[in-house]
Amino acid sequence: MADLSPSLTANPHPDMWISPVAGLIHVRTGKVELGQGVLTALAQIVADGLRVRIERVRMIAASTDGSPDEGYTAGSLSIQHSGAALRAVAAAWHAGLMGAAGLAFGVDAPRVEDGTVTAPDGRTMTYWDLPPAAVPTVGTALPAASGVVGTSVGRLDIPGRVFGTRRYIQDLRLPGQLFGRVVRPPSRGARLLNVDETRVRAVPGVVEVVRDGDFIGLVAEREDVAMQAVDLLAAGCTWKQEPSLPDQHELADYLRTAPAERTVLVDQGRSADVRPSVVASFSRPYLAHASIGTACAIAEWQAGRLRVWSHSQGVYQLRAELARWFDVEPSRVTVTHVEGAGCYGHNGADDAAGDAALLAAAVPGRPVHLVWSRQDELGWAPFGPAMAVTVRVTVDDAGLPVHWAQEIWSNGHSGRPSSAGNPPLLAAIHQAGDADSIPSTEPPLNRGGGSARNAVPGYRVPNLQVVSNRLATMPLRTSALRSLGAHLNVYAIEAVMDQLAADAGVDPVAYRLDLLDDPRGRAVIEAAASAANWGSRSSSSEEAGRGFGYARYKNSSAYCAVVADVEVTSRVVVTRLTLAVDVGLTVNPDGVRNQIEGGAIQALSWTTTEQVRFDAHDVTSRTWEGYPIVAFPDVPPIETVIVDRPDLPSLGAGEASLGPTAAAIGNAVRDALGAQIHDLPLTAENLMRSL
Amino acid sequence: MPDTFSLRINGVAHQVDCEPATPLLYVLRNDLGLTAAKFGCGLGLCGACNVLLDGHPVHSCDTPVWSVVDKDITTLEGLGDEANPHPMQSAFIAEQALQCGYCTAGMIVTAAALVDRTPDITDADVRTELAGNLCRCGVHNRIVRAVLSVAAESTAR
Numbered sequence: 067m068a069d070l071s072p073s074l075t076a077n078p079h080p081d082m083w084i085s086p087v088a089g090l091i092h093v094r095t096g097k098v099e100l101g102q103g104v105l106t107a108l109a110q111i112v113a114d115g116l117r118v119r120i121e122r123v124r125m126i127a128a129s130t131d132g133s134p135d136e137g138y139t140a141g142s143l144s145i146q147h148s149g150a151a152l153r154a155v156a157a158a159w160h161a162g163l164m165g166a167a168g169l170a171f172g173v174d175a176p177r178v179e180d181g182t183v184t185a186p187d188g189r190t191m192t193y194w195d196l197p198p199a200a201v202p203t204v205g206t207a208l209p210a211a212s213g214v215v216g217t218s219v220g221r222l223d224i225p226g227r228v229f230g231t232r233r234y235i236q237d238l239r240l241p242g243q244l245f246g247r248v249v250r251p252p253s254r255g256a257r258l259l260n261v262d263e264t265r266v267r268a269v270p271g272v273v274e275v276v277r278d279g280d281f282i283g284l285v286a287e288r289e290d291v292a293m294q295a296v297d298l299l300a301a302g303c304t305w306k307q308e309p310s311l312p313d314q315h316e317l318a319d320y321l322r323t324a325p326a327e328r329t330v331l332v333d334q335g336r337s338a339d340v341r342p343s344v345v346a347s348f349s350r351p352y353l354a355h356a357s358i359g360t361a362c363a364i365a366e367w368q369a370g371r372l373r374v375w376s377h378s379q380g381v382y383q384l385r386a387e388l389a390r391w392f393d394v395e396p397s398r399v400t401v402t403h404v405e406g407a408g409c410y411g412h413n414g415a416d417d418a419a420g421d422a423a424l425l426a427a428a429v430p431g432r433p434v435h436l437v438w439s440r441q442d443e444l445g446w447a448p449f450g451p452a453m454a455v456t457v458r459v460t461v462d463d464a465g466l467p468v469h470w471a472q473e474i475w476s477n478g479h480s481g482r483p484s485s486a487g488n489p490p491l492l493a494a495i496h497q498a499g500d501a502d503s504i505p506s507t508e509p510p511l512n513r514g515g516g517s518a519r520n521a522v523p524g525y526r527v528p529n530l531q532v533v534s535n536r537l538a539t540m541p542l543r544t545s546a547l548r549s550l551g552a553h554l555n556v557y558a559i560e561a562v563m564d565q566l567a568a569d570a571g572v573d574p575v576a577y578r579l580d581l582l583d584d585p586r587g588r589a590v591i592e593a594a595a596s597a598a599n600w601g602s603r604s605s606s607s608e609e610a611g612r613g614f615g616y617a618r619y620k621n622s623s624a625y626c627a628v629v630a631d632v633e634v635t636s637r638v639v640v641t642r643l644t645l646a647v648d649v650g651l652t653v654n655p656d657g658v659r660n661q662i663e664g665g666a667i668q669a670l671s672w673t674t675t676e677q678v679r680f681d682a683h684d685v686t687s688r689t690w691e692g693y694p695i696v697a698f699p700d701v702p703p704i705e706t707v708i709v710d711r712p713d714l715p716s717l718g719a720g721e722a723s724l725g726p727t728a729a730a731i732g733n734a735v736r737d738a739l740g741a742q743i744h745d746l747p748l749t750a751e752n753l754m755r756s757l
Numbered sequence: 758m759p760d761t762f763s764l765r766i767n768g769v770a771h772q773v774d775c776e777p778a779t780p781l782l783y784v785l786r787n788d789l790g791l792t793a794a795k796f797g798c799g800l801g802l803c804g805a806c807n808v809l810l811d812g813h814p815v816h817s818c819d820t821p822v823w824s825v826v827d828k829d830i831t832t833l834e835g836l837g838d839e840a841n842p843h844p845m846q847s848a849f850i851a852e853q854a855l856q857c858g859y860c861t862a863g864m865i866v867t868a869a870a871l872v873d874r875t876p877d878i879t880d881a882d883v884r885t886e887l888a889g890n891l892c893r894c895g896v897h898n899r900i901v902r903a904v905l906s907v908a909a910e911s912t913a914r
Contacts, residue, residue: 101857101894220853227858228846230793230833234859237792290776290783358797358805358893359859407795408857408894440798656853660896664856667895690802690891698884701897 070204071150077134080201083155084112086181086193091118094126095152096136097144098379099223100409102661102720104144106221107653111149114214115156116193117178125222129402130385138380138482140411140546141514142623142718145653149716154204159193162201167191211651216712218656235362235377235404236437243364244273246425246436247296248283248493250446253307253683254541257499258282262302269295274428281496283425285434309682311541318349318745321454321475326535331511331518335529339469342458344565348558350746351677353450353547354687356695359407360443361414365422366433372399372426373433376419377406380482384416387483388423391494410668412545414438414447416483420491441688446492449678450547451477451506453517455558465570466581469529472521472558474551477537478506479516481545489543505540509550514620520552520725523559524618525581542678542685548665549619549724553672554746556617556725557732561742564613564733574614574733575600584618586648586711590627591616593646593707598629609633610641613733615726624649624722625709628666630730631702634738638674638748639700640731645723646707650714658719659706665723666704671696673728674748762822766791767835777823782806784822785832793833793862797891804890807863808832812874814867833862836869844910845869848903856894864890868904876911878904 073096077083085092093112099105105125113120126133136148160178167176171185182192226232251258258280266275266284271291275284284299286292312320364375372392378384381401389396406415418436426434438446453476460469481489489495489504508516511532515521521532567577575595582588591614595601600614611634616627624647631642647662675696679687687693728746735753736742745752764771766789773788780799785791785808794817797805801816808817809831837843845865848854855861864887871886872878878886883904884897892900 101859103856220850224850224853224855224858225839227855227861228849228865229838229842230791230862231839232858233792234795236795237786239787239790288775288783289787290779356893357857357859358803358891359795359857360797405857407859410893437796440800660853660856660899663898664895667897668893689800690798695891695893697889697891698887698897698901701884701895704898 071147071154073134073136073147074151074154074204078204080155080158080204081198082134083152084159086196089122089194091116091123091193092126093123093152094133095148096128096134097148098128098139098403099405100139100379103221103654103657104139105223106219107145107657108148108152109222110214110219110653111152112156114212115153115209116160116181117212118181120214120219122181127403128381129400130381131400133381135382138383140379142619142720142722145716145718149653153208157208158202158204160209163191163193163196166196166200215653216651218654221657234359235364235375235406236359238364238375238404238435240364240433243433243435244285244287244429245289245292246283246285246422246434247292248421248436249296249300249303250442251280251496252305255310256305256307258303259306260304263299265302266295266299269298275299276425276428278424279497279499281424281493283421285425285429307683311680311682314680317351317452318454321349321452321537325538326475327538329534329536330531331534332522332530332532336469337531339460342469343461344459344562345456346558346562346565346742346744347454347456348554348561348744349454350452350554352452352542353672353676354444354678354693355410355413355447355547356444356693357407357409357413360438360440361418361447362406362437363415363419363422364433364435365419365426367426367430370394370398372423374399374401374419374423375404376401377404377409377415378419379409379412379415383482383484384419387416387491388419390484391420391490392423411450411547412448412482414443417447417492420493424493424497444688444693445685448481448543448545451479451517451544453551453554455554457558457562459562459566461566465566465572467527467566470523470527471531472555473533473535474517474521474555475535475537476517476551477540477544478508479544479546479550480509481506481543503540503543505538506544508534508536515551517551519550519620520555520617522621524584524587524621525563525578526583542680548668549721552617552619552721552725553669553728556615557728557746560615560729561732561736564736565742573601578614578616586625587616587618589709590625590646590648593709594627594629594644597646597705597707598644600629607633609635609738611734611736611738613730613735613737615729615733617725619722624717624719626662626722626726628723628726628730630727630734632731632734632738634735637750638735640670640674640702642702643704643727645704646709647719647722648709648711649717649719649722650711651716652708652710653716655708658708661719662706662723663704665721666727667696667701669724669727670731673731673746677747762826764825764830765828766830767832773822775822778821780818781808781820781822781825782817785817791832791834795859795862804863804867805860807867807890809866809870812870814870831866833866836866843869844907845872845903848907852899852903852906854899854903855896860890860892864900868900872904872908872911876908878908880905
């Protein structure tokens with residue numbers, strides 16, 4: 067019998083989650099749609115458990131005025147937590163209807179069909195006339211799936227997006243709404259000395275200019291007016307600026323030498339040898355979320371109450387942060403989720419909500435709609451931290467690792483609002499003129515870790531040490547970006563595994579299988595190798611290479627193995643990706659494929675192309691020309707094999723493929739060039755450095 | 758100074774009062790309630806704001822309203838709706854060719870114009886032609902499949 071989902075322990079009442087309303091089933095979840103399709107998967111779970119058609123299910127957007135508090139929509143936990151909760155609650159409703167109908171109609175085990183039980187004499191009983199008292203306490207006994215779970219139901223939200231009728235937060239227009247824009251400082255830590263507001267206030271349609279410390283913005287009747295006026299406002303600002311950022315070209319050295327808090331996370335078996343067989347160091351740059359839409363929010367103050375519409379990943383956490391900052395009771399703040407553009411981690415959504423709330427305070431009774439510019443999105447949203455990793459391995463006579471030490475240097479991967487000790491919202495930082503912002507923190511390793519995520523190899527290693535160095539200062543604001551530290555840790559581990567295999571004269575896949583006991587891990591490795599025809603070289607060209615990558619996400623979630631084929635000419639071109647994945651019981655196979663393939667393409671882009679660029683003052687990669695992401699011509703054919711485990715709990719699919727894809731590409735480049743590439747991205751410049 | 762502009766959008770005549778330099782995107786989204794086209798970068802580099810001008814895709818974020826008078830403007834909303842979908846819209850649903858859908862309006866209008874112009878198109882052509890439309894969720898291959906399926910249908914006819 068499975069344990070209750072933590073979501074359910076925190077929110078135990080079944081009618082908080084599922085309410086039958088006028089022939090429909092209203093479902094409240096604390097998890098939010100980020101473009102990953104989670105609301106459809108959760109609707110499938112409810113429809114399956116209740117035995118109703120999915121067309122009857124309505125997913126209600128998360129809001130602090132009544133949704134269960136399930137924390138952040140993050141860490142690939144929505145299906146594990148919210149899905150498990152809804153499955154259990156649906157089972158309770160189903161048992162309640164069966165029990166009540168059985169009693170009333172004098173039959174054993176009546177059948178529920180599309181929410182209705184029909185008696186032999188034609189009488190009916192439905193969810194919609196079932197008294198709530200008939201619904202038993204939620205237990206852990208779950209009926210078998212009834213056929214909706216496990217099928218590729220089309221996503222419920224896709225038609226609205228394809229016909230342009232589904233409203234994104236950027237599209238929301240409330241009565242009396244004004245448009246806000248913010249002037250960001252021209253460099254990190256710049257202080258606002260003086261503002262000439264006269265020309266801006268003279269622009270017809272400008273309603274208010276708001277200055278609070280180093281925070282400065284305006285509110286206008288029309289969006290196009292706000293955009294023109296904000297340029298005038300920026301031109302009227304005088305700032306004091308000083309260089310504050312490290313040398314981008316020596317970033318890995320900076321990370322390894324900056325003041326840091328050193329933590330031994332794992333220390334198992336005997337300590338490291340003085341002379342390890344292999345020492346290899348790796349790095350990645352800061353990465354941007356680079357969503358196609360920019361951060362956006364709406365806020366309205368009325369009679370001391372604040373209403374906020376946001377694409378935040380955690381409506382309750384944002385509420386708590388806003389209440390703390392504005393010093394009001396949380397009950398006087400309502401945060402409602404409205405879908406935004408694709409979300410891949412802690413982006414600027416919460417910050418935009420802070421901007422809108424601060425601007426709206428100047429115009430009570432009027433909602434303020436605020437959108438970030440592309441330049442601010444790529445320059446001021448939190449970044450995925452730059453990281454450095456060193457691996458030291460000692461092998462035995464057979465070439466198998468007996469000691470593995472992994473040390474990591476990074477800023478914290480958690481800068482989310484209202485987590486204890488985390489940095490405040492961007493507007494609050496600027497309001498306080500606080501150049502030395504509190505550095506971001508790290509989630510504990512037992513919750514997946516931050517920079518140490520997947521730093522523990524999934525392979526059999528008798529002696530193991532993992533050490534993290536969290537930087538004590540934060541030159542650029544960092545927070546969670548999809549897969550967190552797993553991107554570089556898996557890249558590093560799998561690069562070293564390939565080197566160990568080569569040193570031992572063993573095929574890389576065979577070497578991994580030799581060191582892996584988990585049958586589920588072995589199955590995805592074998593599935594990927596088989597689908598890609600591992601071992602048979604289809605291309606004989608000298609530029610071609612082929613590489614393998616494998617990891618179990620967070621060492622506790624979905625399994626993924628990847629074969630990458632590349633050609634290395636003047637640059638790295640990925641020609642094919644073959645993936646195998648095990649997410650336990652697959653709720654929606656096409657949804658899983660979409661997440662796994664999307665993650666692979668994003669990892670391809672990070673690994674081959676992306677890096678945040680900056681000079682001593684500020685981020686300089688602020689347009690799509692300065693921060694390119696892979697586009698259609700560079701996206702290779704991708705094949706995904708799902709190793710379905712219908713008898714095992716479902717695991718999240720959103721982040722599983724990123725680390726293994728990066729690793730497979732790196733190992734394919736090594737195969738083509740005969741040398742390991744230590745610094746990401748795999749640009750010509752970094753290739754030359756490693757050769 | 759603000760002026761009055763007569764625009765023909767999705768076959769319907771509209772009059773709007775705004776500055777001549779106002780980008781078409783803001784007129785569509787704020788004055789006419791046509792919110793399918795999205796702001797992505799404001800520099801014509803991502804394609805999220807694409808609409809059709811006399812059948813050709815343009816970036817509405819850097820197209821001033823004065824320049825589109827007397828042209829036929831088509832947005833995603835004008836291409837089709839749930840009752841009467843454009844084949845490209847049906848193909849995007851069939852292939853589930855999106856995740857967040859923020860780039861979708863620009864993708865669909867650009868792809869529809871492409872297949873209209875060159876129905877006999879290859880996988881590589883589609884990738885080249887859509888190179889200016891960015892997607893961050895990674896649904897590129899699904900979009901290519903959707904476009905090729907519409908192209909195949911239209912050449913079969």
